[in-house]
Amino acid sequence: MKEPAYTLEALKKLACKNGIGYQRFDVDFNSRTLHPHDKHKVKYDLLYDYMQRVIPGQTVIDLGCDKGFYSVMAYQAGATSVLSNEKNAKLTNYRKLLFKCLHYPATHSEENYFADMSKPVPKADCVLALSVLHEIKHVSLDDKIRRIREMSRHRSLIEFCEDYQERFGDWWNIDTFVEIVQRHYSELNLIAKYDAIGGASGTRYIYDCCG
Numbered sequence: 387m388k389e390p391a392y393t394l395e396a397l398k399k400l401a402c403k404n405g406i407g408y409q410r411f412d413v414d415f416n417s418r419t420l421h422p423h424d425k426h427k428v429k430y431d432l433l434y435d436y437m438q439r440v441i442p443g444q445t446v447i448d449l450g451c452d453k454g455f456y457s458v459m460a461y462q463a464g465a466t467s468v469l470s471n472e473k474n475a476k477l478t479n480y481r482k483l484l485f486k487c488l489h490y491p492a493t494h495s496e497e498n499y500f501a502d503m504s505k506p507v508p509k510a511d512c513v514l515a516l517s518v519l520h521e522i523k524h525v526s527l528d529d530k531i532r533r534i535r536e537m538s539r540h541r542s543l544i545e546f547c548e549d550y551q552e553r554f555g556d557w558w559n560i561d562t563f564v565e566i567v568q569r570h571y572s573e574l575n576l577i578a579k580y581d582a583i584g585g586a587s588g589t590r591y592i593y594d595c596c597g
Contacts, residue, residue: 411423411426411427411455413484413487413488415487415488418462418488418489419462420455420458420459420462422455424583425583426455428580428583429516429578429580429592430459432577432578432580432592433459433516433543433577433578433592434459434462434463436577436578436594437459437460437463437543438463438464440512440541440594441460441463441464441465441512442463442464442465443464443466444464444465444466444510444511444512444540445465445466445467445468445469445510445511445512446460446465446467446468446469446510446511446512446513446514447468447469447471447508447509447510447512447513447514447537447538448460448468448469448470448471448514449471449499449513449514449515449518449534449537450471450472450473450515450516450517450518450521450522451470451471451472451481451514452472452474452477453477453480453481453484454470454480454481454484454485454492456514456516457470457481457485457490457492458484458485458488458490460512460514461488461490461492465512467491467492467493467510468490468492468493469492469493469494469495469508469510470485470492470493470494470495471494471495471496471497471499472494472495472496473496473497473498474496475496478494478496481494482494495508499533499537500522500523500524500525500529500530500533501524503525503529503533507533507536507537508537509536509537509538509539510537510538510539511538511539511540511541512538512540512541512542512543513534513537513538513541513542513543514542514543515534515542515543515544515545516543516544516545516592517545517547517590518545519544519545519546519547520547520550520553520554527558527562527563527566528566528569531544531566531567531569531570532570535570535571535595538595540596541594541595541596542571542594542595543577543592543593543594543595544567544592544593544595545590545591545592545593546560546563546590546591546592546593547582547588547590548560548582548588548589548590548591549582549587549588549589549590550588551588560589560591563591564593567593567595570595571595571596571597572596572597573595573596573597574593574594574595574596575593575594575595575596576591576592576593577592577593577594578591578592579591579592
């Protein structure tokens with residue numbers, strides 16, 4: 387779907403009318419709050435209390451941030467700064483307007499940090515890699531996790547989507563994921579587990595990876 391060149395008026399109209407397509411969240415600009423639905427509501431309910439415990443005072447990188455849902459959650463949970471990374475450039479205008487309206491000074495990046503693994507990457511206290519692992523192309527799962535670890539000073543919240551096994555093969559499974567994560571992090575804690583939503587089938591897992 388081709389994104390329009392958003393204006394402030396168009397943004398507010400879209401963000402306040404029960405979601406548009408894959409957006410799946412509404413925004414109350416007066417109270418600076420999100421009202422998620424569908425898959426975003428599921429993950430908001432699973433993650434927000436946890437993020438309120440671990441995010442305050444932290445810098446955050448949100449990988450594959452799309453329209454900025456998790457970036458806004460990070461700010462609401464007390465992040466001091468957020469780098470919102472999304473290589474799909476057509477979404478940047480939307481996010482910039484959204485964060486401006488909500489008075490969140492996010493930094494935006496369209497860099498593909500996995501295209502050249504030899505290049506330096508930005509670092510933050512916490513890296514959010516939620517529903518993005520399967521979207522990172524042309525590198526192994528081990529390289530994906532290693533790169534995320536390289537960006538993270540303290541912790542990474544990483545989601546593994548088991549329902550993508552049909553695309554990647556039998557090796558794409560939670561046991562392999564956990565084994566690889568344990569090579570790069572000293573502590574691994576399961577913080578959320580839920581069934582895939584919509585036409586997909588399978589389980590999704592969100593881990594807090596530290597150390």
